Amino acid sequence: xxxxxxxxxxxxxxxxxxxxxxxxxxxxxxxxxxxxxxxxxxxxxxxxxxxxxxxxxxxxxxxxxxxxxxxxxxxxxxxxxxxxxxxxxxxxxxxxxxxxxxxxxxxxxxxxxxxxxxxxxxxxxxxxxxxxxxxxxxxxxxxxxxxxxxxxxxxxxxxxxxxxxxxxxxxxxxxxxxxxxxxxxxxxxxxxxxxxxxxxxxxxxxxxxxxxxxxxxxxxxxxxxxxxxxxxxxxxxxxxxxxxxxxxxxxxxxxxxxxxxxxxxxxxxxxxxxxxxxxxxxxxxxxxxxxxxxxxxxxxxxxxxxxxxxxxxxxxxxxxxxxxxxxxxxxxxxxxxxxxxxxxxxxxxxxxxxxxxxxxxxxxxxxxxxxxxxxxxxxxxxxxxxxxxxxxxxxxxxxxxxxxxxxxxxxxxxxxxxxxxxxxxxxxxxxxxxxxxxxxxxxxxxxxxxxxxxxxxxxxxxxxxxxxxxxxxxxxxxxxxxxxxxxxxxxxxxxxxxxxxxxxxxxx
Amino acid sequence: xxxxxxxxxxxxxxxxxxxxxxxxxxxxxxxxxxxxxxxxxxxxxxxxxxxxxxxxxxxxxxxxxxxxxxxxxxxxxxxxxxxxxxxxxxxxxxxxxxxxxxxxxxxxxxxxxxxxxxxxxxxxxxxxxxxxxxxxxxxxxxxxxxxxxxxxxxxxxxxxxxxxxxxxxxxxxxxxxxxxxxxxxxxxxxxxxxxxxxxxxxxxxxxxxxxxxxxxxxxxxxxxxxxxxxxxxxxxxxxxxxxxxxxxxxxxxxxxxxxxxxxxxxxxxxxxxxxxxxxxxxxxxxxxxxxxxxxxxxxxxxxxxxxxxxxxxxxxxxxxxxxxxxxxxxxxxxxxxxxxxxxxxxxxxxxxxxxxxxxxxxxxxxxxxxxxxxxxxxxxxxxxxxxxxxxxxxxxxxxxxx
Numbered sequence: 012x013x014x015x016x017x018x019x020x021x022x023x024x025x026x027x028x029x030x031x032x033x034x035x036x037x038x039x040x041x042x043x044x045x046x047x048x049x050x051x052x053x054x055x056x057x058x059x060x061x062x063x064x065x066x067x068x069x070x071x072x073x074x075x076x077x078x079x080x081x082x083x084x085x086x087x088x089x090x091x092x093x094x095x096x097x098x099x100x101x102x103x104x105x106x107x108x109x110x111x112x113x114x115x116x117x118x119x120x121x122x123x124x125x126x127x128x129x130x131x132x133x134x135x136x137x138x139x140x141x142x143x144x145x146x147x148x149x150x151x152x153x154x155x156x157x158x159x160x161x162x163x164x165x166x167x168x169x170x171x172x173x174x175x176x177x178x179x180x181x182x183x184x185x186x187x188x189x190x191x192x193x194x195x196x197x198x199x200x201x202x203x204x205x206x207x208x209x210x211x212x213x214x215x216x217x218x219x220x221x222x223x224x225x226x227x228x229x230x231x232x233x234x235x236x237x238x239x240x241x242x243x244x245x246x247x248x249x250x251x252x253x254x255x256x257x258x259x260x261x262x263x264x265x266x267x268x269x270x271x272x273x274x275x276x277x278x279x280x281x282x283x284x285x286x287x288x289x290x291x292x293x294x295x296x297x298x299x300x301x302x303x304x305x306x307x308x309x310x311x312x313x314x315x316x317x318x319x320x321x322x323x324x325x326x327x328x329x330x331x332x333x334x335x336x337x338x339x340x341x342x343x344x345x346x347x348x349x350x351x352x353x354x355x356x357x358x359x360x361x362x363x364x365x366x367x368x369x370x371x372x373x374x375x376x377x378x379x380x381x382x383x384x385x386x387x388x389x390x391x392x393x394x395x396x397x398x399x400x401x402x403x404x405x406x407x408x409x410x411x412x413x414x415x416x417x418x419x420x421x422x423x424x425x426x427x428x429x430x431x432x433x434x435x436x437x438x439x440x441x442x443x444x445x446x447x448x449x450x451x452x453x454x455x456x457x458x459x460x461x462x463x464x465x466x467x468x469x470x471x472x473x474x475x476x477x478x479x480x481x482x483x484x485x486x487x488x489x490x491x492x493x494x495x496x497x498x499x500x501x502x503x504x505x506x507x508x509x510x511x512x513x514x515x516x517x518x519x
Numbered sequence: 520x521x522x523x524x525x526x527x528x529x530x531x532x533x534x535x536x537x538x539x540x541x542x543x544x545x546x547x548x549x550x551x552x553x554x555x556x557x558x559x560x561x562x563x564x565x566x567x568x569x570x571x572x573x574x575x576x577x578x579x580x581x582x583x584x585x586x587x588x589x590x591x592x593x594x595x596x597x598x599x600x601x602x603x604x605x606x607x608x609x610x611x612x613x614x615x616x617x618x619x620x621x622x623x624x625x626x627x628x629x630x631x632x633x634x635x636x637x638x639x640x641x642x643x644x645x646x647x648x649x650x651x652x653x654x655x656x657x658x659x660x661x662x663x664x665x666x667x668x669x670x671x672x673x674x675x676x677x678x679x680x681x682x683x684x685x686x687x688x689x690x691x692x693x694x695x696x697x698x699x700x701x702x703x704x705x706x707x708x709x710x711x712x713x714x715x716x717x718x719x720x721x722x723x724x725x726x727x728x729x730x731x732x733x734x735x736x737x738x739x740x741x742x743x744x745x746x747x748x749x750x751x752x753x754x755x756x757x758x759x760x761x762x763x764x765x766x767x768x769x770x771x772x773x774x775x776x777x778x779x780x781x782x783x784x785x786x787x788x789x790x791x792x793x794x795x796x797x798x799x800x801x802x803x804x805x806x807x808x809x810x811x812x813x814x815x816x817x818x819x820x821x822x823x824x825x826x827x828x829x830x831x832x833x834x835x836x837x838x839x840x841x842x843x844x845x846x847x848x849x850x851x852x853x854x855x856x857x858x859x860x861x862x863x864x865x866x867x868x869x870x871x872x873x874x875x876x877x878x879x880x881x882x883x884x885x886x887x888x889x890x891x892x893x894x895x896x897x898x899x900x901x902x903x904x905x906x907x908x909x910x911x912x913x914x915x916x917x918x919x920x921x
Binding site for chain 1: 778788792
């Protein structure tokens with residue numbers, strides 16, 4: 012089945028999310044849709060999937076124009092979509108999830124589960140999925156859950172399969188496995204649309220590349236194009252890939268975490284006996300797949316989570332048991348991983364967000380009175396220094412782009428003299444330009460001689476920023492290695508596998 | 520391969536309408552809601568009018584009779600409401616301005632209580648407990664007023680302070696329970712209202728609050744404990760109204776210019792970010808409730824020391840519940856609450872004259888109030904009725920596009 016988009020235009024008010032986009036997806040090919048966050052990739056796919064109605068343009072299947080009013084019609088026409096966030100029922104089995112919505116029913120409307128199991132088994136064998144139809148989805152690793160989504164689409168005779176940022180939640184190994192699956196799907200004649208902003212993956216798997224920027228197709232490229240070329244197409248200017256930095260010059264300041272254990276509400280150990288040291292003037296990056304205790308470790312250091320056992324000492328001062336306010340007061344800067352939830356108040360102005368953690372300390376407060384004039388001067392100074400693009404500091408934070416929001420958070424945290432910087436996912440969801448900027452500021456803090464702790468699930472970021480890398484798996488540090496360790500080794504460690512007998516391994 | 524199933528970290532949050540969001544809708548919507556309420560009430564006034572109903576039977580022969588009767592019913596009701604609440608042009612001398620002073624008297628306790636509620640709503644706390652806090656504060660003020668003998672000036676100050684403290688403590692129960700155990704403040708404050716009502720009802724049968732057995736009413740407060748009158752003995756207007764206006768200024772400063780208000784607003788707008796920034800959210804819950812209770816307690820004191828002078832179980836009337844509406848109508852901002860409390864005070868002060876002068880049932884005022892609430896709480900409804908565009912900036916176009 013050949014799918015063609017002609018002149019698709021979609022507007023939201025004044026914003027043109029898709030501007031006369033043409034796209035041709037052919038059977039047996041992997042078509043990568045490359046673009047930054049907000050470029051309009053997802054909007055385009057939602058148009059294709061019947062979630063949005065295009066303002067202009069046509070969708071053609073095998074040269075016949077079609078119109079979808081909802082995902083049901085798109086699915087019936089042979090279009091399948093695997094969303095970034097899975098649409099699975101966690102307590103159902105794989106087979107139950109796959110047939111959900113079009114259950115094969117016997118007499119009296121009883122679901123024929125053995126038929127469903129057979130369906131999963133045959134698709135699984137055909138493409139080498141290795142999925143047990145009777146496993147409960149919540150017990151499966153993320154990579155396998157994703158395969159369940161793919162099986163779900165294929166079981167509905169999808170001939171065009173859209174994968175929306177499929178690698179965002181995967182380990183490097185799982186990513187490789189997914190790419191193998193994409194290959195075998197293409198060989199079987201499926202047209203695959205692969206939406207991503209990761210250049211490496213595009214190069215590895217795509218047959219064709221369409222680059223989208225600000226709602227427009229700016230180029231089509233061959234997979235042989237270099238990463239630098241693709242990046243500049245995507246951003247619209249030359250960009251520096253990787254992080255420019257000098258070797259670390261560690262000093263005597265240090266953060267020492269010793270035997271730290273954190274329990275979640277259910278009593279499970281989310282951080283399990285973690286010990287690590289970060290010296291002043293170096294970046295220690297914590298690598299790991301999302302959900303292996305890294306975020307909880309950072310939150311525990313800040314005092315947001317209650318610590319079970321263990322200690323956290325900053326230059327010899329114990330931080331465990333102190334309030335968040337005290338820890339911040341001790342000179343800890345914290346960039347939370349979810350800026351819109353934990354980092355900013357979207358209905359507050361830039362000025363108010365700038366004040367958020369310092370509003371009751373001098374010089375921003377005198378007694379109970381806020382010193383707004385002083386605060387405004389400082390906020391304007393830092394908004395300028397951090398290149399926050401807004402008409403004034405009275406702009407609501409919610410009206411800023413992700414990159415500008417993150418700059419507001421960084422400006423706030425770096426506006427006071429720090430003795431430790433903790434940044435969780437500092438560039439998540441940012442465009443390439445903002446990533447460059449954020450990385451540079453983090454390295455500047457390091458060069459000022461303070462310890463810097465980075466938590467990131469992006470391996471490229473970890474390898475670019477870090478002087479040393481600690482890998483976490485299931486709440487434990489499986490190893491601390493040098494920054495020049497190769498990707499494969501790190502990937503194995505992130506999956507809990509380690510062949511270094513000296514290191515503590517994951518418990519399976 | 521990891522075995523831990525992961526939840527997506529950026530699950531799209533469902534749109535959740537909070538009271539503060541409702542309150543943030545534009546002043547135009549507020550105005551339209553009031554207008555719509557007056558129009559709908561006019562229809563009810565027409566329907567309830569005996570002359571209109573009498574003339575409807577021959578509507579097709581002489582429609583003018585019905586329409587004329589309808590017009591006179593509505594205009595009669597609303598002009599008498601105006602005369603009762605603002606300015607009585609049919610009276611003579613000083614009595615022409617008596618209605619507006621009565622409006623201010625009625626507005627005073629509402630203003631105090633609604634200021635406190637507005638703080639709570641902006642901090643994300645749905646405090647339904649003003650009724651109990653008003654009653655407890657009023658009872659304390661009454662007790663200090665009749666049971667203690669203190670010099671003039673000092674007596675009224677002590678009575679006001681006592682009421683504020685008791686109101687604050689009463690509200691603090693809900694705050695502490697929420698901070699310590701996570702107990703829902705809506706349920707706790709509703710229950711505290713009942714506890715306060717029955718506690719005062721019982722105390723009024725004992726010698727603590729009542730002097731005569733079988734008469735559930737307290738003695739009159741001493742003249743030294745009363746809020747002094749502003750315009751002489753012809754009018755009931757007392758200095759409590761000015762205190763309430765000063766309280767509005769104080770609340771504005773607290774919320775917009777002080778570190779405490781900054782914390783309150785931060786917790787209300789995004790509790791997670793506030794916590795991450797080192798704000799003690801649990802302490803804020805308690806402080807917000809205490810502040811709200813303190814103001815509600817003063818409202819009760821103003822009612823007893825300024826207007827009623829004696830305490831009954833029904834002294835709080837429906838002040839605590841009307842104040843919720845006033846806070847919403849005033850969009851939780853002090854200036855808006857001043858306006859809204861005067862409007863509600865006017866409805867309350869004007870309704871008796873409307874009943875006697877134009878035979879319009881007094882309940883129509885409750886309908887007006889209820890319809891205003893209905894429209895304020897449902898901005899999309901008003902927008903649809905008046906063909907207004909959706910609220911700009913409610914959803915960022917960038918987000919939709921990404």
